[in-house]
Amino acid sequence: MRSLSYVRAGNVREAIEAFAAAGEGARYIAGGTTLYDLMKLGVERPAHLIDIASLEGADRIDTRGDVLFFGAGALMADVAEDDVIRRDYPVLAESLSKAASQQLRNMATVGGNLLQRTRCPYFRNGAIGAYPCNKREPGSGCAGIGGVDRGQAVLGASDACNAVSPGDWPVALTAMDATIEISGPAGTRSVPISDFYRLPGNTPHLEFAIEAGEIVTGISVPKTAAGRNSTYLKVRDRESYAFALASAAVALRMDGNHVRQAHIALGGVATRPWRAREAEALLNAQTIDREIALAAGRAAFADARAGEHNAFKIELGARTLADAIMIAGGKIQ
Amino acid sequence: MSDAHDSKIFEVTRRQVLEVGTIVSMSGMLPAAAQAQGSVSQPTPENGATVRVSFQINGQPGAMEIDARASLLDMLRERLGLAGAKKGCDHGQCGACTVHIDGRRVASCLTLAAKVDGRTVTTIEGIGSADALHPMQQAFIDHDALQCGYCTPGQIMAAIACVKEGHASTPEDIREYMSGNICRCGAYVGIVAAIQQAAPQIERG
Numbered sequence: 420m421r422s423l424s425y426v427r428a429g430n431v432r433e434a435i436e437a438f439a440a441a442g443e444g445a446r447y448i449a450g451g452t453t454l455y456d457l458m459k460l461g462v463e464r465p466a467h468l469i470d471i472a473s474l475e476g477a478d479r480i481d482t483r484g485d486v487l488f489f490g491a492g493a494l495m496a497d498v499a500e501d502d503v504i505r506r507d508y509p510v511l512a513e514s515l516s517k518a519a520s521q522q523l524r525n526m527a528t529v530g531g532n533l534l535q536r537t538r539c540p541y542f543r544n545g546a547i548g549a550y551p552c553n554k555r556e557p558g559s560g561c562a563g564i565g566g567v568d569r570g571q572a573v574l575g576a577s578d579a580c581n582a583v584s585p586g587d588w589p590v591a592l593t594a595m596d597a598t599i600e601i602s603g604p605a606g607t608r609s610v611p612i613s614d615f616y617r618l619p620g621n622t623p624h625l626e627f628a629i630e631a632g633e634i635v636t637g638i639s640v641p642k643t644a645a646g647r648n649s650t651y652l653k654v655r656d657r658e659s660y661a662f663a664l665a666s667a668a669v670a671l672r673m674d675g676n677h678v679r680q681a682h683i684a685l686g687g688v689a690t691r692p693w694r695a696r697e698a699e700a701l702l703n704a705q706t707i708d709r710e711i712a713l714a715a716g717r718a719a720f721a722d723a724r725a726g727e728h729n730a731f732k733i734e735l736g737a738r739t740l741a742d743a744i745m746i747a748g749g750k751i752q
Numbered sequence: 753m754s755d756a757h758d759s760k761i762f763e764v765t766r767r768q769v770l771e772v773g774t775i776v777s778m779s780g781m782l783p784a785a786a787q788a789q790g791s792v793s794q795p796t797p798e799n800g801a802t803v804r805v806s807f808q809i810n811g812q813p814g815a816m817e818i819d820a821r822a823s824l825l826d827m828l829r830e831r832l833g834l835a836g837a838k839k840g841c842d843h844g845q846c847g848a849c850t851v852h853i854d855g856r857r858v859a860s861c862l863t864l865a866a867k868v869d870g871r872t873v874t875t876i877e878g879i880g881s882a883d884a885l886h887p888m889q890q891a892f893i894d895h896d897a898l899q900c901g902y903c904t905p906g907q908i909m910a911a912i913a914c915v916k917e918g919h920a921s922t923p924e925d926i927r928e929y930m931s932g933n934i935c936r937c938g939a940y941v942g943i944v945a946a947i948q949q950a951a952p953q954i955e956r957g
């Protein structure tokens with residue numbers, strides 16, 4: 420690991436100034452569960468760390484106003500256990516409580532979570548130069564495509580990269596139309612989460628719509644009655660403490676027995692948190708039963724493309740979504 | 753479990769911490785830890801920018817100058833001679849390095865040492881003693897909740913936190929909230945039983 424300077428910032432302005440002052444190789448660090456991990460692997464090589472884990476007021480969780488607000492520095496564990504979120508927005512709480520382990524949730528922030536990097540094994544293990552990876556080293560090629568691709572994406576892949584977007588929380592936030600609040604040297608701005616994650620295309624190294632030196636300060640989620648009928652279903656290689664093979668965030672706004680509006684996003688199967696509009700449209704004005712749920716599941720994967728070892732994700736993903744719809748609709752537990 | 757070997761290291765360390773006051777000097781610590789472990793040579797640390805950290809550790813004040821790249825786990829094991837927390841994976845994946853910071857369990861391998869400045873750290877060495885075991889330590893013995901013991905310090909630190917968080921009321925809950933601690937020996941049945949036994953004796957925090 421290359422030599423490193425470390426400073427702790429007290430507030431957002433101080434952090435932005437420290438970042439600018441540090442110059443080449445500056446990086447923010449929050450919990451460090453992504454960044455420090457990848458530094459040890461030689462994948463990330465910052466020269467200056469600006470610690471933003473304890474910025475003044477950054478851990479605020481506010482559920483009283485028109486929107487739910489989560490300060491970027493709030494810990495995953497604290498948002499997962501918030502009583503209002505658990506009761507009124509289980510999709511959000513479950514996406515966090517089913518991620519990582521309690522130790523990591525006590526360290527990791529909900530802001531850093533948005534910017535976690537892929538678990539593609541070629542991306543993580545290739546710093547020694549054994550594997551090409553366009554995300555790690557633009558233009559070097561992609562070992563994931565045509566490689567051991569059991570974990571790779573079936574939606575949103577390009578010829579340059581088929582790595583899965585790993586997070587669970589970003590999937591739930593995508594279903595719930597969250598907005599990311601950002602501050603930088605040029606002021607503040609808000610980015611809808613649908614614009615925050617880029618498809619890999621020819622530039623898989625450009626993952627997020629945030630510039631160097633900008634800070635995510637918070638996440639807002641519009642309040643909706645759909646939150647009550649919601650769930651985050653995550654299927655893994657083991658029952659707990661693993662990344663998703665397939666996951667589905669579903670929230671249903673009901674009108675009596677009929678779906679008035681469905682919010683659906685998928686994880687574990689796509690190169691970015693994946694909004695499934697076709698599936699949402701299919702549920703419109705329907706009553707939920709197994710048949711329509713499975714039809715929605717299949718619709719979400721109509722454009723899926725598998726490699727050699729990951730075709731199972733298409734069926735698994737469709738059925739995961741179908742089950743999530745049944746759970747959100749109160750038809751099964 | 754903190755065996756006799758580990759607690760001896762801690763004795764040496766604690767005395768030295770007291771001797772040098774709040775400043776724990778690197779030259780003072782390293783050879784002591786190395787001798788007690790019987791290891792011949794310590795890898796020379798690479799030269800890197802350092803940061804000054806001061807903290808409370810197991811009820812004692814500590815302070816040192818440490819490489820900005822160092823993990824809390826390496827600081828505990830290599831600088832403070834507290835070898836109870838184990839390095840299983842060094843990537844947050846196994847839980848063997850679990851300690852508490854300000855009462856919350858964390859993976860010390862993914863915690864920059866620089867981050868503990870101003871914080872309170874508790875390790876397995878700080879929860880009980882050979883003649884007054886912590887109820888969770890006793891419960892692990894009672895239920896044979898270990899074989900090789902490598903994962904055990906992390907399991908016990910995670911288990912204590914699990915109870916204090918209120919996540920130990922059912923076996924299902926215990927299994928879910930202890931899933932961050934892997935046991936290669938597969939002592940899971942005993943671990944769940946031990947936590948069930950100790951839970952009523954530990955206050956929710």
Ligand SMILES: Cc1cc2nc3c(=O)[nH]c(=O)nc-3n(C[C@H](O)[C@H](O)[C@H](O)COP(=O)(O)OP(=O)(O)OC[C@H]3O[C@@H](n4cnc5c(N)ncnc54)[C@H](O)[C@@H]3O)c2cc1C
Pocket residue numbers: 446447448449450451452453454455456471491492517518519520523526527528529530531532533534535585586587588633634635636660661662663843844845
């Ligand atoms: C073993 C293991 C298992 C895991 N399992 C899961 C899982 O099942 N599901 C899941 O979703 N995640 C999982 N994770 C990932 C984990 O949730 C993320 O690492 C964590 O959320 C990142 O947050 P952090 O605060 O630690 O970020 P850091 O590591 O500190 O930062 C991550 C990145 O974001 C940048 N950054 C951080 N905060 C800000 C900010 N406010 N503004 C601008 N930039 C910022 C940093 O510069 C860095 O590039 C796992 C991680 C590990 C190690």
Ligand code: SF4
Pocket residue numbers: 537539540541542551552553554555560561562563564579580581582623
């Ligand atoms: S799939 Fe993406 S992250 Fe994985 S090796 Fe290819 S370019 Fe790199």
Ligand code: FES
Pocket residue numbers: 838839840841842843844845846847848849850859860861862
């Ligand atoms: S050594 Fe820290 S989690 Fe494995």
Ligand code: FES
Pocket residue numbers: 897898899900901902903904934935936937938939
């Ligand atoms: S007792 Fe051997 S790893 Fe758990």
